[in-house]
Structure formats: structure tokens, C-alpha cells
Amino acid sequence: MTEKTTARPATRRGPYAKSAQRRAEIVASATAVFAARGYRGGSLREIAKQLDLSLTAVVHHFPSKDALLVAVLENADSANTDTFEADSRDKGVAYAVLRYVRRNLERQEMLRLLALMAAEASTPDHPAHEWFRDRYERVVSGLTTAVRRDQDEGRISNGRHPELIAAALVALWDGLQLQWLIDPRRDLVAGVSAGLEDLLGDPAIGSLQQ
Amino acid sequence: MTEKTTARPATRRGPYAKSAQRRAEIVASATAVFAARGYRGGSLREIAKQLDLSLTAVVHHFPSKDALLVAVLENADSANTDTFEADSRDKGVAYAVLRYVRRNLERQEMLRLLALMAAEASTPDHPAHEWFRDRYERVVSGLTTAVRRDQDEGRISNGRHPELIAAALVALWDGLQLQWLIDPRRDLVAGVSAGLEDLLGDPAIGSLQQ
DNA sequence: GTCTATACCCGGATAGAC
DNA sequence: GTCTATCCGGGTATAGAC
Numbered sequence: 263m264t265e266k267t268t269a270r271p272a273t274r275r276g277p278y279a280k281s282a283q284r285r286a287e288i289v290a291s292a293t294a295v296f297a298a299r300g301y302r303g304g305s306l307r308e309i310a311k312q313l314d315l316s317l318t319a320v321v322h323h324f325p326s327k328d329a330l331l332v333a334v335l336e337n338a339d340s341a342n343t344d345t346f347e348a349d350s351r352d353k354g355v356a357y358a359v360l361r362y363v364r365r366n367l368e369r370q371e372m373l374r375l376l377a378l379m380a381a382e383a384s385t386p387d388h389p390a391h392e393w394f395r396d397r398y399e400r401v402v403s404g405l406t407t408a409v410r411r412d413q414d415e416g417r418i419s420n421g422r423h424p425e426l427i428a429a430a431l432v433a434l435w436d437g438l439q440l441q442w443l444i445d446p447r448r449d450l451v452a453g454v455s456a457g458l459e460d461l462l463g464d465p466a467i468g469s470l471q472q
Numbered sequence: 473m474t475e476k477t478t479a480r481p482a483t484r485r486g487p488y489a490k491s492a493q494r495r496a497e498i499v500a501s502a503t504a505v506f507a508a509r510g511y512r513g514g515s516l517r518e519i520a521k522q523l524d525l526s527l528t529a530v531v532h533h534f535p536s537k538d539a540l541l542v543a544v545l546e547n548a549d550s551a552n553t554d555t556f557e558a559d560s561r562d563k564g565v566a567y568a569v570l571r572y573v574r575r576n577l578e579r580q581e582m583l584r585l586l587a588l589m590a591a592e593a594s595t596p597d598h599p600a601h602e603w604f605r606d607r608y609e610r611v612v613s614g615l616t617t618a619v620r621r622d623q624d625e626g627r628i629s630n631g632r633h634p635e636l637i638a639a640a641l642v643a644l645w646d647g648l649q650l651q652w653l654i655d656p657r658r659d660l661v662a663g664v665s666a667g668l669e670d671l672l673g674d675p676a677i678g679s680l681q682q
Numbered sequence: 683g684t685c686t687a688t689a690c691c692c693g694g695a696t697a698g699a700c
Numbered sequence: 701g702t703c704t705a706t707c708c709g710g711g712t713a714t715a716g717a718c
Contacts, residue, residue, distance in 0.1 A: 683718100685717085685718080686716085686717075686718100687714105687715090687717100688713105688714090688715085688716105689712105689713090689714085689715105690711105690712085690714100691710100691711095691712090691713105692709105692710085692711090692712105693708100693709085693710070693711105694707105694708090694709090695706105695707080695708085695709105696705105696706085696707075696708105697705085697706085697707100698703100698704095699702105699703080699704080699705100700701105700702085700703075700704100
């Protein structure tokens with residue numbers, strides 16, 4: 263495959279066009295493998311095999327397994343953050359969180375991977391450490407803004423420091439998610455909406471659960 | 473080393489006396505290694521070397537690395553649960569949780585290991601899965617009882633289903649702990665006590681923080 | 683029962699040829 | 701960019717010494 267009929271195109275349209283596509287393919291394959299077998303269980307060889315490549319070809323694009331993982335996480339996370347922003351601005355934090363939770367119920371394995379990696383990357387020497395540090399800081403600070411807005415607009419009654427509320431919300435979500443991943447019989451939505459009521463002080467949230 | 477001066481004691485005081493001690497030594501060594509290098513990073517060979525044993529000697533006592541891990545977790549967890557029970561019965565949930573948190577601030581690596589393993593063991597096929605399933609069920613149900621007692625005695629004002637409150641408390645603790653493990657600059661005690669106030673509805677908690 | 687030695691297979695990483 | 705070949709370290713299974 264990849265016959266080198268044109269050793270070099272006259273218009274040197276960047277030697278990286280193909281590389282970028284390969285990288286995307288590898289990330290997609292890795293996402294599938296990691297989600298199915300976990301990070302530990304999934305091997306680079308399996309990822310390579312899925313694309314009819316050799317192990318070293320994969321390694322060439324991503325110097326290490328960890329680097330590949332970071333790419334996977336970055337790619338997986340970007341999609342959902344945007345809609346959350348819009349939702350919270352539009353209908354308040356409680357609505358945005360609940361919708362985020364419901365949307366995530368269908369990508370259980372992706373959540374598992376994120377949860378696993380967050381714990382693993384908690385040590386400062388882990389390759390994905392900085393990424394998770396930044397991610398949590400970004401999420402909490404974004405949520406802090408949203409909470410403050412809800413307070414100003416009178417949508418919630420809890421007047422505590424917005425940052426403390428935001429951190430507690432993220433913690434509640436992470437924690438209940440973990441319990442749900444371990445035992446899917448638990449009702450994640452019910453747990454989150456109950457916690458939202460208590461943490462935000464908005465008795466009207468129950469109506470959003472339906 | 474380990475000269476066998478007395479090949480066999482005259483009084484056959486159980487052939488397992490030595491074994492039990494060895495097992496305890498191995499668990500201690502494994503705890504140290506796992507806590508330092510993580511479960512993935514720590515190897516059985518390193519654990520064995522720390523005790524001047526061969527790899528297969530370790531395997532003899534614990535048939536697999538996972539079995540050893542379960543033993544480590546069981547050992548690490550048992551100590552702290554008892555005092556929590558007594559505290560909550562005596563001075564209420566809020567006090568017990570805060571004391572539990574403060575006591576755990578000093579065993580950061582142990583908490584990291586527990587958090588990591590909980591995420592890893594969330595998949596049903598993991599060797600430690602059942603253990604974590606049971607553990608969370610045990611913790612939540614114990615906390616449910618404590619919350620109900622606080623409600624009955626008028627120590628807290630939140631009248632919601634005790635089980636929902638208990639699950640939220642555990643989630644809050646797990647989640648804030650994770651954020652703290654990733655970024656130790658976060659004030660874990662402040663976060664937990666703020667969350668406790670909102671989840672339990674007891675304005676007097678602040679005084680416990682000091 | 684307790685331990686050692688050896689070997690096997692799989693994983694990630696690296697070097698060098700095309 | 702991609703390959704083949706090789707290295708090293710990991711968990712595991714087996715045979716056998718005391």
C-alpha cells in the first residue's frame with residue numbers, strides 16, 4: 263500500500279497532511295480499544311492491528327502509550343464542554359448539570375476511562391498529570407462563573423462562595439459517577455438531582471428530573 | 473539468611489504460624505511499593521526483593537498480583553472504619569466525617585491507591601470488583617444509619633431520604649479527595665466542611681473546623 | 683508447606699534498514 | 701513513514717529441592 267508513484271509532489275503541500283490523518287485514525291482506534299479493554303488492558307499492538315499497521319508505526323506518531331492516551335482524552339473531552347457552557351448560561355447550572363449527566367449515561371466506558379486516568383494521573387510524575395490538573399481547574403472555574411451568575415439572577419438560594427459550591431458540584435458528580443460505575447443499579451440521575459437541590463438550594467430542580 | 477536452626481519445633485504449633493507472619497510481611501511490603509509506585513508501577517519482583525525473597529515465594533502466598541492487592545486494601549481499610557462508627561454515634565455525622573478527613577490527610581499515598589483501585593476495579597471482571605462493590609454498599613448503608621439517627625435526634629435539618637444524603641456524602645468525599653490528590657494546594661477540609669453544611673443542613677459545623 | 687530456578691508469553695521501548 | 705528485529709521487564713505456570 264501507499265505506493266510512492268509521486269515521490270514528492272511538485273507543490274510541497276506540507277509533508278504532514280497524511281500524518282495528521284494517521285494520527286486521527288490512531289486516536290480513534292485507541293479510543294475504542296481503551297474504552298473496551300481499559301487503559302491497562304488495551305495494547306498498542308492491538309490498536310495497530312485494528313488499522314493494519316505495525317506497532318512501531320503507531321509509536322512513530324505517538325512517542326509513548328501515555329502520549330497517545332493524552333490525545334485520546336483531549337479528543338473525547340472537547341465535545342461535551344461546549345454544550346454545557348451554553349446550557350448553564352441559558353437555563354442555569356442545575357439544568358446544565360442534569361443534561362450533562364443524562365447525556366453521559368450512554369458513554370459509560372468513556373467515563374470509566376476518564377475516571378481511571380484521573381486517579382492514575384494524580385501523581386505529579388504521570389504524563390497526563392498536568393492535563394488533568396488544568397482540566398479540573400478549567401472545569402471548576404467555569405462552573406464557578408456559572409454559579410455566581412445563578413446567584414446574581416436569583417436562580418439559587420445558596421449564597422456561599424461560588425468556588426466552594428462549584429468544587430462540591432464537581433466532586434458530587436465524580437463521586438456519584440464512581441459509585442454508579444461500580445454498581446450500575448444505582449440511580450445516578452436521582453442522586454445527582456438530590457445533591458443539586460441541597461448544594462444549590464433550589465427546590466424547583468425536582469421538576470427537571472422527570 | 474533465615475538459618476533453619478530448628479527445622480521443626482517439637483510442639484507442632486500449627487504449620488501456619490510462619491506463613492501468617494510471612495503473609496503479613498508481604499502485605500506490608502506490597503503496601504509500601506504500591507503506595508510509592510502505584511499498582512501498575514509496582515512489581516512483585518520489587519516486593520520480593522525488599523524482603524530478600526524470590527518472586528515465586530511471594531506468588532506462593534498470594535496466587536496472583538490481584539489477590540495480593542485485595543489483601544493490601546483489606547488491611548489498609550480496616551483500621552479507620554471502627555473509630556468512624558464510634559464518632560458518628562457519639563457526636564454526629566458531621567464531626568465523624570471531619571475527623572475522618574483530617575486523619576486521612578497524612579496518608580495521602582494510601583488514599584491515592586484506594587482511589588486508583590476503585591476506578592480500576594469498577595469493571596465487573598476486575599479481581600477486586602466485588603470487594604469494592606461490597607465496600608461502598610457497606611459504607612453507604614452504615615452512613616445511612618448514622619444520618620437517620622442524626623435526623624431523629626434533631627442534629628441536622630435536612631429531612632431527605634437518609635440513603636440519598638449518605639451517598640452524596642460519600643461522593644463528596646471521594647470527589648474532593650480526588651481533586652486534592654491531583655492538586656494538593658486545594659483545602660480539603662474547607663471543601664468538605666462547606667459541603668457538609670449544605671448536604672446536612674447544619675450551620676453549626678463551621679465551629680468544628682477550627 | 684515453603685521456597686528456588688527456569689522458562690514462557692506478552693507488553694512497551696529502541697535501533698536501523700527500506 | 702513505515703517496517704523488521706531486538707531488548708528488557710512484567711506476570712504466570714511448572715518442576716523440583718528442602
